[in-house]
Amino acid sequence: MEFFEDWPGYFQVLWNWSDRLLDGLWVTIQLSIYGGLLAFVIAVALGLMAGSPSLWLRAPARVLIEVFRGISLVVLLFWLMYILPLLWMYNPGLPFRGIVESTFLLGVFALGLNYGAYGAEAVRASLTTVPKGQWEATTALSMSWPHKIRRVIFPQAWALMIPSLTNLWVHLLKGSAIAYVIPLVSDFTAQLNQLRRPTDIWFSHAFIGLVIYFLLALVITVFMQALEARAKHKLGRGPSLREILSPAPKAVIPETSPAGQPQQKSTAGGER
């Protein structure tokens, strides 16, 4: 078959274009990291608000979560790209104009808001699984709100929410490929597509592109599994990261979810 005979040629072309591909890869990595950090901040803020007993905090959080989850990532991206800048055009005096002039930042915001809203649900759900006695104990010790969240509640919820956050981060990485439609942002997918024009051997490049996305997703998963092991160790529920990584034989293997498994509802698996 012609396709297999041409493989050396494909790699030659890939090698010649490696600079542009690496540039694109770097943009994709930046989108995933900045988008992921923004999503995390939004998820924690909205999650804490949605889990609070006060209606004044809960109601706006619920509306924001449902809106940013409910409209699709692409619609959110187009809103930010075409409609948000209009505010600055009608009111030229508004500050922070640079934000809406950078299509890269708008892409980061779209990813952060969309996946942050999904993450908020995960944060809220894991906050409710922290035993009630823990909340009562913090009240009994008259801890201040930031103090009890930071020292008692969040560390316990954190270990529980990591698997869902891992899935969301992998989703965000995959979603970042839509940055290909954003003008002036040449992410990895855009560069792969550029590669097709002079060479017309898109098939192999797209396949290599898929493999690289897969490797990035694996890196995220392994990193988050390490974070989970660390979080569990801090709660006294598993070996430390150093013990896991050491070549010496280990007694306990930490419970970590397999790579990129979709989030399971409690009804779907587990207990009979």
Place this chain on the structure above:
Amino acid sequence: MSLENLYAQEIDDPTLIDEEEVRRTPFWDWDVAIDAFPSILEAFIKYTLLVTVLGTLIAAVLGLVIAVLILTLPKPLAWIVKWLANFIRMTPIVVQLIFVFWAFLGTIEPLTMGIIVFGVHYATYMSEVYRAGIESVPKGQWEATTALSMSPVRTWQKVVIPQALRSTVPSLGNYAISMFKDTPFLIVIGVAEMVTAASAYGAPLSRHTEVYTIAGLIFLAASYPTAVLVNRLEKRLAYAH
């Protein structure tokens, strides 16, 4: 459709919008909104819903096949199927769409490609749901089928799968909703689904506010009630257990 005519490549550049022009026109124009609504709704029904429904059907069936294959095939084969599914699940659907688009250009309609890619992509998610459902079938049930000397096919068909399916319905519903919200990714292969139709309507008029807001509201109006319904179903099933 010509090779170079992919919609994503000729999308409006928002940085080239003429500011003076924008200031002369209102932020929201009801006439445009009312004119645009029917064509956006039509694209929603003809493409977005079609892809979601057919994609979900493919995913639901193929997902079950993958799950049963992983659990019944001999080890090395099951391992291959499992990692193939992992590979499809952990790579972007956008790149998969483009990949399939160029690989099968001219032989398959882009709409059909979209349905198949969405179906296969989400099948890999649903297979995990089914697997968890199958593993939650009590061991006693398996032992009972052995005691009754039922054939493996009959065991799966009459005992395991009916019990496994029950608990998986809400999760499958959630994936159908997320597939629905992913359908705008079809913009990269030029299928005229709702968001593509919205921007095709708005771009020549330089009116973006109305069309994207309508598209967003239709998404919200369709996905929020479905999500509430799925949530209720989940609570009810959890209660019944």
